[in-house]
Amino acid sequence: MNYAIVFRLLGYILMIEGTLLLLPAVTSLIYAEWAVMGVFLLTAAISGALGFALQTIKPRSKVFYMREGFAATALSWITISIMGAVPFVLTGCIPNPVDAMFETVSGFTTTGASILPAVEGLPNGILLWRSFTHWIGGMGVLVFLLSLLPLTGGSHVNLMKAESPGPQVDKLVPKVQSTAKILYGIYFALTVVELCFLLAGGMNVFDSLLTAFGTAGTGGFGFKNDSFAGFSPYIQWVVTVFMILFGVNFNAYFLLLLRRFRRAASSEEVRAYFAIILAAVAVITVNIRSLYGTFGEALRHAAFQVGSIITTTGFSSCDFDLWPTLSKEVLVLLMFVGACAGSTGGGIKVSRFLLLGKTLGKELKQALHPQVVAPVRMDGKLVNHETIRTTNVFLAAYIFIFAASFMLVSLDGFDMVTNFTSVAATLNNIGPGLNQVGPMMNFGAYSNFAKLVLIFDMLAGRLEIFPMLVLFLPDAWRRF
Template sequence: MNYSIIFYIIGWILNLEAAFMLPSCLVALIYQENSGWSLVAAVLLCLLIGLPLVIRKPKNRVFYLREGFATTALCWIVLSCVGALPFVLSGYIPNPVDALFETVSGFTTTGASILTDVEALPHCLLFWRSFTHWIGGMGVLVFLLTLIPLTGGSHMNLMKAESPGPSVTRLVPKVKSTAKILYMIYIVLTIIEIFLLLFGGMPLFDSITLSLGTAGTGGFGIKNDSIAGYSTYCQVIITIFMILFGINFNAYFLILIRKFRQAWESEEVRAYLLI
């Protein structure tokens, strides 16, 4: 077992999570919310542990499926535990088990919640809660593949361990380029939904958080009645994008390179749309 590369990747995960929390810190600053200190504390903890782990680069950067599965499991545990800290430290979800449940539900895009009054949370924590959906929707390790220089078949082994499906295929010869293409499609679809919701009269904060929740297909909302209080137009947009985000992104890539027939011939796409 190549432990050095496993800890190296975990260090990167912690540093990435610190970066992912920064937009929520900005939201706290904009809305002048005191709860923002809990996010800052979590960021500092991530960097305190993560930076030392990545300063010393491992000599052997090749790892196989065994290391891939171990890394994936450990990364999700670390990601969820640290991601729950802002809820606990702020006091809005004081029970660590409940906070962990909420965070795991977000990162895994399950969408289950222990909260009975979502609107009681400050804007910064609502944003972080929805952002966990967006991060988990594509997979944080897929994002990591675009950053970490690994050798041999390591990228593919990590991607296989991260992906829930029975098989993983490259869109282009390099797995790193495949990860970049997937994330570009993911980001563009999210931005399009935000603008369409804004066009329907939805406030900016609501548009962003609901789009993040839609992208992950988990459905975290920021209102106690979910999206029932919004206009029919906004409800339709969210429904359509929930369907679009559920389609295999390989199909979108095939459409972009004008291989429409090949995209339609995908059994997964046809079965999904038929259902």
């Protein structure tokens, strides 16, 4: 393990976080929240000072491999979460450090699960920081670092592979830094476009910013106690559309910018993603039609919740815990499917399900005809054995973590549906579950131990499991 370069990267991350903490400080200044502003300035100063001290470490070698990529990624997310929780504790908004850590990890991992029973009484600076953590974590803090700093030496694509969601990460252009800039450029542009649509619908600037941050990062922290139930149908439709758009693989947007429309439209994952959404919306709309006055209203709520759950955003336009069993079962299944690889969404990812389905078909063909060669292809390209093996290992690790977490949180004595969906909601970075952790409830009733388990699940889900598991391997920490 090249410890020096890992610590140096942590230093850069803390310096960036210190800078980003100035935005909620300015917000507090605008709203004359002097004490809150002081807390953010103090936290920014501490983060910046620690970061400066760490980045002065000079590594003997600037080359790092997957072990450094995994370790730097996992430790970066843990570090920014610890520092990001400080304002919640010092302002007294969330005095319990474990609760503050839960809220912050939920923000950065774009989960949106909360321990707060009500949010409308929070200071504006805190509300902005909660939602801003979604936007920071949506595309990834290390991708942001790569877009800013011309790091030299080493294979920096290892950082992107360790942090970016999905079974594989491709460079859009030869240089990793250029790829990171393109990704963040698309991310920023889509955020601004959504912001304009929200403002056009009569939403004020502050609420529009919070909504855009939460939608772009597919996070889901609400700034109203009823989430989006109180907003106009126009606002709900805008949020629905952009939740779905941010769940698309960003490579498709890059191809659209290059005017390679046929190649963008030929993506099997993107087509499957939209097909799943259309099918789920149709089933739920028919199933809940009797609960609403018009077909249009039922369609709007069905589309909103399907878009919210499959993209793992976690916003709600109604209390879907009151829907018929079939609709709730569809939503629970969508929790596991998730969005596209290379998007800001969580879950197992549509591409992995496609690979698993194709692999199953291959095995069935070879079971009937052992001599037949049946290669697995995605978008017309041959999928190598390493990608299939990694997908299978990911699924095995996912099931193991899910089962272990389910048993551990069950020690708190809640019902099975609550425990099952709480793990599904955190490991898939969704936010709300059902029953005691439903859309109008929160995670505050769980014990500190259970919250720590769910914190691990949120980090593991956002980082595609392996970076968090690598931290527990002794071999990863041996010097070379």
